[in-house]
Amino acid sequence: MVSLLDRxxxxxxxxxxxxxxxxxxxxxxxxxxxxxxxxxxxGGNGTFIFTGSLYQxxxxxxxxxxxxxxxxxxxxxxxxxxxxxxxxxxxxxxxISTIAGVDRQFSSRCSSIIKRASELLIQASIPHGxxxxxxxxxxxxxxxxxxxxxxxxxxxNAYSVFRDRGVKRLITLDxxxxxxLREWYPEFVPGFDIQVDHxxxxxxPGRPDSSGTIKGATTERSYAIHxxxxxxxxxxxxxxxxxxxxxxxxxxxxxxxxxxxxxxxxGPIESVAPRVAGAIAExxxxxxxxxxxxxxxxxxxxxxxxxxxxVGEDLPVSDVLEVL
Amino acid sequence: MTLESSFKKVKERVYGAxxxxxxQTGINRGMDSFQSKIPRIRSKNDVQQLRSRVRExxxxxxxxxxxxxxxxxxxxxxxxxxxxxxKTKSDALSRFEKLTEGDRxxxxxxxxxxxxxxxxxFLTSKGKEVWETDLGEFIIQLRGERPSQMVAPSLHVxxxxxxxxxxxxxxxxxxxxxxxxMVNAAREFLREKxxxxxxxxxGANAISANEGxxxxxxxxGNVRLTMTLPKKHIVCTSxxxxxxxxxxxxxxxxxxxxxxGYDKPTYISLTSTPSxxxxxxxxxxxxxxxxxEMSVVLVDNGRLEASGGELSDALRCIKCGACQMVCPTYSxxxxxWGGPTYTSAIGLVWTAITGEPEESEYLSYFCLGxxxxxxxxxxxxxxxxxxxxLRAKGTGNIVSDLK
Ligand code: SF4
Ligand code: SF4
Numbered sequence: 001m002v003s004l005l006d007r008x009x010x011x012x013x014x015x016x017x018x019x020x021x022x023x024x025x026x027x028x029x030x031x032x033x034x035x036x037x038x039x040x041x042x043g044g045n046g047t048f049i050f051t052g053s054l055y056q057x058x059x060x061x062x063x064x065x066x067x068x069x070x071x072x073x074x075x076x077x078x079x080x081x082x083x084x085x086x087x088x089x090x091x092x093x094x095x096i097s098t099i100a101g102v103d104r105q106f107s108s109r110c111s112s113i114i115k116r117a118s119e120l121l122i123q124a125s126i127p128h129g130x131x132x133x134x135x136x137x138x139x140x141x142x143x144x145x146x147x148x149x150x151x152x153x154x155x156x157n158a159y160s161v162f163r164d165r166g167v168k169r170l171i172t173l174d175x176x177x178x179x180x181l182r183e184w185y186p187e188f189v190p191g192f193d194i195q196v197d198h199x200x201x202x203x204x205p206g207r208p209d210s211s212g213t214i215k216g217a218t219t220e221r222s223y224a225i226h227x228x229x230x231x232x233x234x235x236x237x238x239x240x241x242x243x244x245x246x247x248x249x250x251x252x253x254x255x256x257x258x259x260x261x262x263x264x265x266x267g268p269i270e271s272v273a274p275r276v277a278g279a280i281a282e283x284x285x286x287x288x289x290x291x292x293x294x295x296x297x298x299x300x301x302x303x304x305x306x307x308x309x310x311v312g313e314d315l316p317v318s319d320v321l322e323v324l
Numbered sequence: 325m326t327l328e329s330s331f332k333k334v335k336e337r338v339y340g341a342x343x344x345x346x347x348q349t350g351i352n353r354g355m356d357s358f359q360s361k362i363p364r365i366r367s368k369n370d371v372q373q374l375r376s377r378v379r380e381x382x383x384x385x386x387x388x389x390x391x392x393x394x395x396x397x398x399x400x401x402x403x404x405x406x407x408x409x410x411k412t413k414s415d416a417l418s419r420f421e422k423l424t425e426g427d428r429x430x431x432x433x434x435x436x437x438x439x440x441x442x443x444x445x446f447l448t449s450k451g452k453e454v455w456e457t458d459l460g461e462f463i464i465q466l467r468g469e470r471p472s473q474m475v476a477p478s479l480h481v482x483x484x485x486x487x488x489x490x491x492x493x494x495x496x497x498x499x500x501x502x503x504x505x506m507v508n509a510a511r512e513f514l515r516e517k518x519x520x521x522x523x524x525x526x527g528a529n530a531i532s533a534n535e536g537x538x539x540x541x542x543x544x545g546n547v548r549l550t551m552t553l554p555k556k557h558i559v560c561t562s563x564x565x566x567x568x569x570x571x572x573x574x575x576x577x578x579x580x581x582x583x584x585g586y587d588k589p590t591y592i593s594l595t596s597t598p599s600x601x602x603x604x605x606x607x608x609x610x611x612x613x614x615x616x617e618m619s620v621v622l623v624d625n626g627r628l629e630a631s632g633g634e635l636s637d638a639l640r641c642i643k644c645g646a647c648q649m650v651c652p653t654y655s656x657x658x659x660x661w662g663g664p665t666y667t668s669a670i671g672l673v674w675t676a677i678t679g680e681p682e683e684s685e686y687l688s689y690f691c692l693g694x695x696x697x698x699x700x701x702x703x704x705x706x707x708x709x710x711x712x713x714l715r716a717k718g719t720g721n722i723v724s725d726l727k
Contacts, residue, residue: 004335007689007718008725015726072339144693146715149723229694256359264652264694272689273335279342279656280692 004072010271014141015150023053024141025060029133032056035111036130039118044128046168049121052138052177055114058300059106061270062308066101069274106307110300113321117173120203120324128171136161140180144268152188155180159189169195171202173321174300175230175237183234198231200240200298205324206247223318224292225252226284226306227262228299238262241298241320248324253291263287265297267305281305282312289313296320334686341660350482351472351658358649361585362700371582375702378579381572382640382703385564389631389639392533392566393622399536403597406619407536409563413441413679416560416623421450423558423619427522431514431554433540433547434458435527436643437623438560439471440665440678443525455517457546459510466493472659472667474645475584480658514546524550524615528561529580529642530573531620536596537570538620541577543590551595557615559595562623564631564639570594576642583644583702630677634713638673640703647697647707653690661690669697673710685718 017026032053041049121128139154162170172178181196225241232238238259245252257263266280285306288295297303298320307317341347365371385392393409400407410416420443424430430452432438444465447454456465460478464471466489471477481489486506487498494509518524526547528538538559540547551557567573574592581589599614610616630636647669648654653661654668661668663675663683672691676684688711697707 004332004339007331008722011719011722011726146688146712146717146719147723147726148716148720150726229692229696233695233699260699261362261650261696264692264696266652266692268692268694269653269690273338275339275342276653276656276690280652283652283655 005068007272010068011145011147014145014271015147018137018142018150018154023057023137025057025064027053027056027060031107032135033132035114036118036132039115039130041118041130042127044126046166047126048129048131048165048167048170049114049118050131050138050170050172050177050181051114051135052140052172052174052180053135054140054174054177054300055110055303056107058110058304059102059104061301062106062304063102065270065274065277066308066310068271069278072275106304109322110303113300113319114173116321116324117171117199117203120199120205120321121171123205124203126171126202129165131161131165131167134161134165138177138180140176141271143180143184144176145272148188151184155185155188159185159192159194162194167194169197171197171199173199175228175235176299176301179230179234198235198237200231200237200244203244203324204247205244206249222292223250223252223294223296223323224255224288224290225258226255226265226288226295226297226302226317227259228297228302229262229264231298232260232262244320244324245296250296250323252296255287255291257287265299265302265305267299267301270301270305277305278308278311281308285312285315289315294318296323330682331686331689334683334690337660338657338690341657344658344660346482346485347472347480347658347660348656350478350480350485351655353482354473354476354479355649355655358585358646361587364587365582365585368582371579374575374579375583378575378642379640379703381567381575382642385567385572386631386636386639389563389566389628392568393563395533396531396536396566396622399532399534400620403536404618405536405597406617407622408619409622409624411624413623413625416441416621416625417443417446419621420447420558420560423556423621424450424452424523427556428452429517429521430454430523430525431457431518431521431550432461432525433527433542433550434461434477435525435560436471436474436665437527437562437625438525440562440625441560441623443560453517455514455521457514457518457550458542458544459507459546462510462514463489470659470664472662473648474643474666474671476645515549518546518549518553521554523556523558524552524554525558525560526551528559528565528620530576531561531566532570532573533566533568535570537573538593538595539570539573539577540593540595541581541589541591542593543586545591548591548593551593552599552614555611555616557595557598557618559618559620560623561620562625563627564641566622579702580642580644583642583646583700585646585649626677626679635673635677635710637705638670638677638710640705641670641674642703644702646700646702647705650696650700652692652694652696657690661687663687670701670705670707670710672714673707676714681714681717684714685721688712688714688718691715 014024136158139151143151266277270277463478472480484500487500598618600610601612666674
């Protein structure tokens, strides 16, 4: 008899981590900021890059949900399962990484992804600051799991950090934080007045001379494009994503469900029901594999969930920020 | 703690479904076929215009439900049609018991509302013989299951399983690629029941308040037979089906059919009065070829209470099932991700409205918030937001345990 984790077991660990570490997976400030090592940020006059911690957390989320999936499919008696789960919920990220095995290589890829976004902003003449260790987590996972009170308190705290730092404009890297800041903050944070731009709305990848031409190097690999749900349907950035790829000379193919009709990667429910998330990812990978031998995403949640090797087809997944 | 164990039950059921390859085969074949219809739905201008008109019709109707109900009751009475507004499931069932008193054989066409109130089981328990005449419903009746999707109740049953089922039922062999033989067998069996039946129960896609006209759309032809062959015709439907005019009602039915993936509907029926003829000296004689009596049971079962509340947008739903056919979670979990009658996507909200709020909250955690459902919905319901309301309610109930 396999035992399953309850909502409470899962939520509790996320809430505990948020209280202790300021993010729901308990990453240390070092892990959150390591991508910026050696970079200099000169103010930006109120414009800040906002990582929302999601790319940094992607490898942890992946490990965390694999661990839950393992617990839920193992023959552990419910008492032991619960103990294991609670242990995950009461120890730090370091422990998660030992229990669950965070993929360090994935972690360093995620650092490069954030770094690349910052470079592209500079290239597009958008000077920006970075809040470093003070950068708050947006609270998005709490909203997505229905913890509105928790979201509200995290969001209001975040806003006071933004105000203290004189933030006027945030440039976001992922669709989840973007939707949270654009759609939910105005509802939950009184007086929220910060301009929020997704990087795809402002960057201009590629050199002017290479614009529109397809790089020879990429023709042997065909990328299947995976539109992240929120990016295409909520933010309407499916065209911008393609424009970016075209400017950078990257060839891509469209799977059966694309643009506003895209099919989710399963990631949003990876903490509550990792096996369902895995089954959905498997399905999506098959659709992508039908048109390409690699996949491109533009979201850390998709990157983690479609990138799980244990699931479905053998399909390398890259973030657009790794190819732009 | 009972709440928590129920969440785990839902999770167990959904996880179990991930291993059910037969169900997934059925659902995926259906979803793939629906996917191939989407470009056509999107590219037809007239369909898009109709859809946006229907969105307005349903918005108006859901805001003016009580007024329309008063109007429609008067219209039915003027038409010589008995009309009953029943608040609860058990009120509705007692009404059906009275309306079918003394009758033995009952045929039914598809009606989700009848599934919601458990009508077939109830009438059977009262000693009546009841047959579903819609092929999909007939299949799930034989399998002892609930509908897995709004328009295609047996979507989860692939052809191979239908062949095996019919072999047991009819005692002869069926080839799984010979769909026509299976359909013929059902037709033959049901035709005999239809001809002998005392009562025909149908649903409704929409009803006009001004004229009391019931509109149904179908492709099989069973709805027409069910409403005309037996001497009694009873419509089992729900209060939110009422729209202002007959043209509105036909628009709703057409849109439902297009967004269910059909190129064009085979039959649309408009039924306003019992059958009759005035051909001999203009004296009305009932019945002529159709039913002698017609009654309408309008089931409330939580809808009026929901109207004006945070889930009220769902009352605009025309039950085309398109949101289910694009939903990733449904594609892997199938009907296991659903309540007793309504599954996945808007089905979660219907589950909440029609008396299973707790169940719907547990189900809500398996929604990805991906908005694929919103994108296809002809009446532009923000389904994922409604589901997020269910989730917020579910989490709200355990929030004190989180502190
Ligand atoms: S938002 Fe939820 S219900 Fe809608 S398609 Fe996505 S998973 Fe299904
Ligand atoms: S919510 Fe929209 S798409 Fe879903 S069944 Fe209702 S009308 Fe159709």
